[in-house]
Amino acid sequence: MRVTGKGLIDRSTPVSFTFDGRRYDGFAGDSVASALLANDVRLMARSFKYHRPRGVMGAGSEEANALITVGRGSEQDPNVRATVQEVFQELEVFSQNRFPSLEWDLLALNDLAAPFLGAGFYYKTFMWPKSFWERVYEPVIRRAAGLGALSGQGNTDRYEKAFAFCDLLVIGAGPAGLSAARAAARAGADVILADEDSLMGGRLNSETHEIDGMPGAEWAAQAVAELAQMDNVHLMPRTTVTGAYDQGTFGALERVAHHRPRGQAPRECFWRIVAQRSVLATGAIERPVAFRNNDRPGIMTAGAVRSYLNRYGVAPGRATTIFANNDDAHRTARDLVEAGMHVAAVIDSRLEAPDGQGYPVIKGAQVCDTAGRKGLESVTYRATSGEEKIKTDCLAMSGGWNPSVHLSCHMNGRPVWDEAVQAFLPAPGAVPGMRMAGACNGVFSTHGAFVQGAEAAVAALSDLGITTEVGETPEAEDAPYRLQPLWAVPGKGRAWLDFQNDVTVKDVTLAATENFRSVEHMKRYTTQGMAPDQGRNSNVAALAVLADATGRGIAETGTTTFRPPFSPVPVAAMGAGAQGRGFAPERFTTSHKASVERGAPMIEAGLWYRPSYFPAPGETSWRQSCDREVNMVRSAVGVCDVSTLGKIDIQGEDAPAFLDLVYTNMFSTLKVGRTRYGLMLREDGHVMDDGTTARLGQTHYVMTTTTAAAGPVMRHLEYVHQCLRSEWDVRLASVTEQWAQFAVAGPKSRELLNSILDETIDGERWPFMACGAVRVQGVEGRLFRISFSGEHAYEVAVPARYGDSLFRLLLARAGALGGGPYGMEALNVLRIEKGFITHSEIHGRVTADDIGMGRMVSAKKDCIGKTMSERPGLSGPEREQLVGLKPVGTVRQLTAGAHLFNAGDPAERAYGQGYVTSVGFSPTLESYLALAFLKNGRARHGEEIRMVDQLRGITARCEVCHPVFHDPEGEKTRG
């Protein structure tokens, strides 16, 4: 019910929203929880396991009970805390984990079965019979327990990620955080102040304290306003700092648009903030007390009741009872009475409790039971004189406060138990550069928070060489924190510790009885602390109960590990932008547009896109196009963009020696104007990459790598230079994207080139493997007479800006000669016909000897990988060696990935003779051809072998042959 004259909500802006389809009214500034309470709705959720009716327990992000689903369809967002969701016009929210409705939930039967559903239930039940695992246990039992559900539709929302840098990150904008941010900002430091609430000020917005003679909320608003107009301050409301990482890096989730109707803005933004120093001012979370039936709607923390009253102008009940073990909770009674509300009683577990100010205080008593199925109706307390029942519809409980130490533990820090405040405090220095201030550091008075905040900021700035002073501390309450520990009220029945995962005191003691005595074991056995709130409300109380059950102290029992994130972060926000085309960068060649215009399907080659084939009119399958393109290259001329191959420019006096070191064969002896095929090993003696390298000048080479290995080879060359031969005069530059390079292959390749080159070429001046500068239509280019097809072929390169026009020109001229473009499919067939290898063959586990290139490892010099390639076992007949395969049986199809077996042997792993790496249909030889690795393969040419593809169910008889199927003497290439 609304309380007149109270609250920071904007009563001039009414909003209406729906909950489970019913319309409710609230005001701007309300949360869903406060607006529902204002409408006297107490039942908001069903619990995880027992489907118990639940209301709201807190007023902040730690809320354990009131989880709701926001929106519907693809916009559906489950497990949103009703205390965090701000209301706006036309907001639609739904209760979850109930059937058919929140009021009448059939699965509440679980509550009656509670005696069988205790700790370790899954472990004990999901054992036998085996046939029940998938048919009964999984679908039925597990479905009964749960949270909200996703819609199953694709998420159409937009998310964002961003980066920020600052001198000082202040986490939390309560009194300590505001004090720290103000001190640092006034000293001129770059400050980021992040707070998960929509309204900065922390508890100042929920209490009635006066600061400097004005209401706390007003003081906070003024402090925030001062910071807002400073250029060196970045205020980040609705932003939860979720993790502390190495070297001052923090993750933070900003809820950008959850508080307004959908528009252009992204829903959420995941920030990576790099801060020189940080101040942890995350405050504390009030802890509940465990007693029988302490989970009914209407039972909440004492601080939450003050938040609803003072911040939202809502009284959660008409007759409120307070149950506490500390002085702080008495404020709730005072605030209620001042607001004209009825306080039934304050039940204080301490005999020394303070007296009431207009309300009765029952000292030395404990609440031991409650009644009211869908909302609290009465509580029973036990005093020395016996048990008494009080009629009440709201119970405000407080077992003290747990500092929010979580972020201080993200880098392996362990919080330290403090007897005086009966709480875990952050270990100083647990996160380098982080200082703690205020309630999260065990300082619970407002005055103390102001002082510590400013001191932390001054110390942080001093680290950065900025000298400043603490300044004047605002005048604020400085009440001592007085409490007497009380975790669980003894007695029968279920007393909840972890409300979100339905874990009770009994479960924890049962775990201890069954010898799960370590806090980590207890957690996993009972699932305490494993719900979305990650035990923020329950961890300390649970381990206090465990400590008691195992006869140890709390400090000795220790805590479980707090890991990021502090509160749930949607993967959609962390990976923002990385869906669909955003998943990986796309690299396009200069011929991309012209290829697409010709209808070529583009396929991925690493990040590159390359044409698969160029369909001609009338062709209906890729094979038709591929066969035609192969024949075209073999009989006329074909053009193919090969710009994606890595190109590395290598210059310097020591470039020849450098290439001798990285290649197995000699490059220092290569003549200027010539190109040579080179083989590169890893230091462990296996093949790394291959390609041609051209010597353009005495101290100038240009190396080509395979498309796939362009990056790794570049990195490897830089390693060899910088780490092994830094004294050498050699410089490396990747020029892959600077040059557009096209293969021109086929008997008419020279004719085609002569139609576009400024100066014609002939076989004498341009023999096989020649290279040099040419002019192409007036443009300085490069020509290489190299061949990956086995034909008389060239590669012509021009600066990338001329790539598109050269490609179009080549195609136009080729067309007149009966030629045209060819794609990856034809390129692959052409090279298989010639037995040329790709990374299908040099896949990382083969040696130079395996691919028949053992003699390319020069005996005259050292090279990377040479020593280790000479190890026994890396060459010889026991290894699988490169061979060709041709089908000879009735099955003509060969498949890559198939395995090889001797005829008569079973097709089982133990009998494996090798495997197929590349397959293509050769229109030239009118047969499928394959490259394969076969044990002692070079000595077995002419033998028959059985190819078995278990995956596709294909078995074929093959003849083992030399891997070069076409023109083995290379006459066409050289001619």
Add this chain to the structure above:
Amino acid sequence: MRITCPICGERDRREFYYVGDAVLLERPDPEAGEAAWDDYLHNRDNPAGDTRDLWSHEGGCGAWVVVTRNTVTHEVLATELASDVAADLREARP
């Protein structure tokens, strides 16, 4: 994680490519024998404490960097250009 490149300054670790132990700078002589090559290529310590490894500032200037860091605290204690470290190793060689 942040690493200070000796050329570019402090950068996010995603600009760097991690390679492995900085022992990779000490390539043995071809005739050094099996044990030396085995150590160079395969045998690595796995210290709980300070370690020196090689990173490549691939998303930046391309420099190879020797990073001294602590595997327990994740502190980055020092960064040096690999080429400088290699030069020192050469000078120290007999």
